[in-house]
Amino acid sequence: MTLHSAIASTTPTFDSLEQALKHYFGYDRFRPGQRHIVETALRGQDLLVIMPTGGGKSLCYQLPALLKPGLMVVVSPLIALMQDQVETLNDNGIPATFLNSSLSNEHVQQRTAQLLRGEIKLLYVAPERLLNDRFLPFLDRLHDALGLVAIAIDEAHCVSEWGHDFRPEYRQLSQIRQRYPTVPLLALTATATQRVQQDIVVQLALRQPDVYVASFNRPNLYYEVRPKERNAYADLLREIRSHRHGSCIVYCFSRKLVDETADRLQQDGIVALPYHAGLSDRVRTENQTRFIRDDVQVMVATVAFGMGIDKPDVRLVVHYNLPRNLEGYYQEAGRAGRDGEPSRCLLFFNTGDVSKINYLIDQKPDEAEQMIARQQLRQVLDYAEGLECRRTIQLRYFGEDFSGNCQQCDNCLNPKPIEDRTVDAQKFLSCVARCKERFGMNYIIEVLRGSRSSKIQQRGHHKLSTYGIGSDRSAEDWKHLGRSLLHQGLLDETSDGYSVLRLNARSWEVMRGQRPVQMVATRSQRSSVADDSQAASTRELLMDLLRSLRKTIANEQSVPPYVIFADSSLRLMVQSRPTTLEEFASISGVGSHKLTQYGPRFTETIRQFCQEHGLLAQTVTPVVDEPTSKPPLSARRRQILNLHQQGIAPAQIALECDLRLGTIYDNLATLLEWGEVIDVDQLVDPERQQAILGAIAQVGDDALRTIRDQVGEDYDFNEIRIMRSVWRMQQLS
Structure with a gap:
């Protein structure tokens, strides 16, 4: 041609x-x-x-x-x-x-x-x-x-x-x-x-x-939602200082907050400028130019800033207030890492922002516009309060399936306990069915909890078999379950502003007992007791100490601090306080190179901190007679292996270890490749194994999604992970 x-x-x-x-x-x-x-x-x-x-x-x-x-x-x-x-x-x-x-x-x-x-x-x-x-x-x-x-x-x-x-x-x-x-x-x-x-x-x-x-997935972006508390500005300042070698955008709700935040950052030695519609065209143009040319590190702005800006090296995008809709948030946060390099998207969540947004919605003259805006706000709240993988929630909004466990968001890197909620899901979905799929989530929850409201009485829904069967759980817990069903694709919701719940094929599989429902446990159901203020203060002290160490190492190597370790890795260090190299190796973000290069300094710092504050060091199960050809097993992996070899199902192991189900399968797949004894038939139905192996033989073993596309969506990513490890072991034999 x-x-x-x-x-x-x-x-x-x-x-x-x-x-x-x-x-x-x-x-x-x-x-x-x-x-x-x-x-x-x-x-x-x-x-x-x-x-x-x-x-x-x-x-x-x-x-x-x-x-x-x-x-x-x-x-x-x-x-x-x-x-x-x-x-x-x-x-x-x-x-x-x-x-x-x-x-x-x-x-x-x-x-x-x-x-x-x-x-x-x-x-x-x-x-x-x-x-x-x-x-x-x-x-x-x-x-x-x-x-x-x-x-x-x-x-x-x-x-x-x-x-x-x-x-x-x-x-x-x-x-x-x-x-x-x-x-x-x-x-x-x-x-x-x-x-x-x-x-x-x-x-x-x-x-x-x-x-x-195209796929909406941006794998280089790390997503995090953080509660906006009284010390939020100090939190923001730390984040910006930890990205001193990269450009940052801070989005604020109002012009006033933009000006106040930019002023405070300037007073704290950060080169920052404001951007909003209240500034003259000349000032806005000048500020934008200085930001693009790297004369300014931070742009504090309303959402008026950013559309069409091709600056590739924005390393941090912070939403200091709740965005008005999920689509806008995705696009604004997406201004980070346009060059494909790792970048962070941080959202500070304060429920006080909800009333401000609702006030603005009330000012809209068109009722239809108000209805759309309120639905969009509910979707933002689902994202901010969600405990599932952030990418799963985001991509589902755009109609794209994602398997979860992205290891690039706060929910995946700090996994919460998993629990089986199949029975509760059946109650919820059955109630949707008996209400003829004509109502939203709040109404279904009212029926489940046995509300005596006149609207339920008038419609005769107090006579349904599902009326009151969920009175033992809080409305917030039912809402968490409903959101999880939506995020997992086990339930649909109309998008015409009314948010009516609708059943799909997977919904009926759940109700017939053909598909289990597992989800992250809500805070009220977790067995651990909330930490008191002294423990929280101690965690903050250790976090500051690790941030300081990270900054020192970054300065020595002339690299941004996030190159050493992400904040998510530091938080895991604060939670588990590893004092040996073996424990440190189990931290997400610690590879073999970082283990050798940084492990001794970080574990020594943590050990000294624990001694000074009277904290017990983590105990590690000793490795006995480990073959030299196998990597040493961390305490966590050994625990997973032992439970599996006792015949305990992966879902139960997840509960025992306080980990996500996908994390359990990941570890079992790794252990299989390391030569440990893994009962594959216990993990994958023998009748399904050959189909997966055949798909891998055709498309290769690089990407789970590619294998899934080849074998069909009826196959779970977890069983594909296991069979990929089986296939790799077969290639070595």
């Missing part, structure tokens, strides 16, 4: 798309999905592209613009986004420009002349200008003289009232399809639920679009 470009007076010829990619952008290969999208755009087909931040959406319309004659018009909602895109393109020698209110009349005239002469390949405009009565005739001239390659609509989620950033002016873009019926439309956004995707197609009148939805 021979491809041509029509930039200025030169017309480079390329033998492949990869050659064109290298020529214009310097990349040797496309990122996942990009080539398919570019090929579709070159065929002149409408497109809807959902690709997460950092996935390379912009290139998907920029390269086709360079390979076809004519002009690509890009609709972009923010001046900052346009400027950033155009500067990047110009720096690559690509003729692009923008027209917006920041330009003088003289500059507008210069650029319109360039456009008419065919010297520009990409034109960025805001939707308001595109639909302006004076601009449309000019666009007609460009269409007639040069031809339009396509019209790319960036941030396309703005067209949908179900999106997190709805803009009424985007609704009017359907006029473009009517005016230029033969010009392809390319809609692109980083975030869109299935409901929003459908709305985009309808509102923009896309014609049989090729829809490409």
Whole structure:
């Protein structure tokens, strides 16, 4: 295939798309999905592209613009986004420009002349200008003289009232399809639920679009939700100081809080600047430029900041207040780690923020908008209060399944006890069924707990067999169960603003006893007693001491502190207080290299702290007659192995060890590969083993999800983990 470009007076010829990619952008290969999208755009087909931040959406319309004659018009909602895109393109020698209110009349005239002469390949405009009565005739001239390659609509989620950033002016873009019926439309956004995707197609009148939805998973991002307590600012300051070699964004609820937080950080020696709509255009532009150029480490901002910013090395994004919806949170947090490097997303959660958001919702004049906003707020609360894997909750929101146990969020790295809740789940789901799948979670819980409210009496639901059968548990516990069922895909919820619970095929499997339900125990059900204030204070002292040690080592090596150990690893050290190298090796985040390099200093520090504060050191089961060819077993792994060899089921082992079920299977798989005696038939039904092994033989043993896609979704990731270890052992024999 021979491809041509029509930039200025030169017309480079390329033998492949990869050659064109290298020529214009310097990349040797496309990122996942990009080539398919570019090929579709070159065929002149409408497109809807959902690709997460950092996935390379912009290139998907920029390269086709360079390979076809004519002009690509890009609709972009923010001046900052346009400027950033155009500067990047110009720096690559690509003729692009923008027209917006920041330009003088003289500059507008210069650029319109360039456009008419065919010297520009990409034109960025805001939707308001595109639909302006004076601009449309000019666009007609460009269409007639040069031809339009396509019209790319960036941030396309703005067209949908179900999106997190709805803009009424985007609704009017359907006029473009009517005016230029033969010009392809390319809609692109980083975030869109299935409901929003459908709305985009309808509102923009896309014609049989090729829809490409990339995975929303950002494996390099660590997610954490932390209670916002009185010392939250000190917590924030520590986080920022621990990322002194990386840029940080702190999102705040209001302009006032932005200014106050930026001032406090400046007083504490942090180079920080504010960004919000109350500042002049000049100040906002100047502050943003200083941040992009690394003259400033921290930008404290409202959500007005960040859209379209391509800064790749943001290492920390903090939401100092509760976000208004999960989609917006995903996109804002996603501004961390665009370069694929490890980065942190921290959300401070205070229930006081809920009343503030509800107040703003009440100010909306449209009842339908209020209903949507309240549902979005409930979803945020589900995420903030959820005890399951953060990624599972996030990705399910976007309609994507995830197996959990990501080991890159606070819930996975600090696992809570697992318990069997099959019977309670059957009660809950049965109540949904008997209420004819017409009500939300709160109503179902009222029926289960035997509420005497008039609405239940009027509907006759006090006569149901499920009425009052859950009175022994609190409403909060039932709510936790209901959320867990949703997160695990064992229950559905409508997304039209009413949040009605609906059963699915898996729901009926649970009710028929064909599928067990295991979930994280709520705090009130855990056997451990809450620590008193003195114990909490001691933990904080040790955490500060370990942070100080980490900072010292980081300074010695001239690296950011998080390179040594993440805060999550330090917290595990505080919890378990390892004083030997064997115990230290069991901490998440401690590999063999770090064990050798940092283990002695950290364990010595912890040992001295324990002695000074009268704390008992952790005891370790001695390793006796361990073959030299096997790695030494930690106390935890030895406990798991012993329980398994006694014939105890993995779910019960998880309860005994206070670990997640997935963690138990991970350890058993590792022990199997280390040559320990593991009863595979006890873990995986013999009739299912060969199917999994056959799938691994076809697709390889690198990725569990790839194996799962090959063998089918009826197979559990845990049994696939075990059989992958079996397959690896077979390859060695």
